[in-house]
Amino acid sequence: MTVHAQPNGVKLEIRGVHKAFDDTPVLVDVALTVAPHDVVCLIGSSGSGKSTLLKCVNLLVPIDSGQIVLDGIDITSPEVNPNQIRESMGIVFQAFNLFPHMRVIDNITLGPRKVHGIGREQAEGKAMQLLEGFGLADKAHEYPDRLSGGQQQRVAIVRALASEPELMLLDEVTSALDPELVAEVLNVIRGLKQEGMTMVIATHEMGFARDVADRVCFLDAGRILEQAPPQQLFTDPQEPRTRQFLQRIVDAGRL
């Protein structure tokens, strides 16, 4: 699975980010540095701010204060063009990623054709290459509703890769899937890590986080309470709240 050009690796720095929806704080003084080629997993209960943080990095949600710096450029400054910044990142959500009225191939080529002005033939050639690399070539001309949930999420990842991002943001991409479809999606993400993709992943799959992450961050009520390499965070958490969260996961048989 080396059809994807080797990513250069990009450094992401999140500095003192605050975000509130109306009067409810969702991110409180969040600081996080992701080194090039690193994979950082965000864990924490629903509503802890994982999704919002990813959407802030992708500039889909404006922050209230703080800075998000990508390779030395403050992407939250009003002078940058958010459309340009987004091109260098890929984001995949929990569900409803694919455009249901377009075939798989058109989903993938829409960005390259309309944003980068690449011709249809060239864009489709590249899309087919990507699809072949992910074992989805035979689905190219299907509509999304003909695909399984796992296939849909893999196509969504392929679509994000089509604009050759330096940074991938994955927002609970397996949460809406049937259990037997989770592995195929996680394997794709493992493949991306091997190629050196820089990634920030919000996930409820603790086993996967332990496996793939260089660092794991535990978010609680909009704060990063604790961040550490996975071995340390999962075996010897320092914060009582982290211990409590992990204990519940263990009790539920999910770790």
Add this chain to the structure above:
Amino acid sequence: MTQSPIDEVERRGPQTLWPRRPPRAREEGARGALIAAVSTVIVFGLILWVVLTSEAWPAVQRQFFNWFHFRESFPDVLSGFWLDVRMFLVAEVLILGIALVVAMIRALRGPAFLPLRVIVVAYIDLIRGVPILLLILLLGFGVPALQLPGVPNSRLFWGITALVISYAAYTAEVYRAGIESVHESQRMSARSIGLTQGQSLRYVIVPQAVRNVIPALLNGFISLQKDVALVFVLGVREALREADIYNARTFNYTSYIAAAVLFLLVSVPVARFTDWYTERDRRRKQAMST
């Protein structure tokens, strides 16, 4: 000896416990159709009998359902109706286009678009709050009376313009409901692959939105198809005006019935088509979600 359903399944196999269409249901279906037919004949027969035997009927028939006057008035009413149909077609195309632009402007986000959004919301609120007949009179008589150079002074032109302005406001709200029915992740996905707001709307949101509101748009077709007759107040010689002229000359109302028949010939098939389409759409969505 009583048998549990489980025994029954073992004895007869799973197919036979709940056959697709048990014979009894088929019999009931046939009986139901018979009852429906008989009761329909009785009810409608009674209504007809009451109407036709009433003392007032000869007068009603003479004034409303007079074959002679129907034939006499029909050619003029029909040629007027042809004008209605053309007005409807021109207006509908303009309405669908203008309303879509209005709805897309309303859906734009970000502070830079605030003035545009204010204009659009004001337009929708003002126009929807004013009787359509008032708009037709105001533009149809008012604007030509100004005798502005370079401005058309045809009442027909301004009548259609009033219809378009009014209907576009309503239709824009129909489109807006469609745009809001598309999942937020779709918008975010579109933006995340680098599309601008306008491109996201054009390629991703609007195609799905329009599909979601086709039944509501068809409903608007039916409504406009009749409302074009409102321009008769401007003296435009469409079907209703022709019927009116005939009535003024003969004091017989059959000409109105002739006009009504023509409007119904168009609106009833469209109404049936809307129902059929909505039902098919609902079935498809159900099939997809299972």
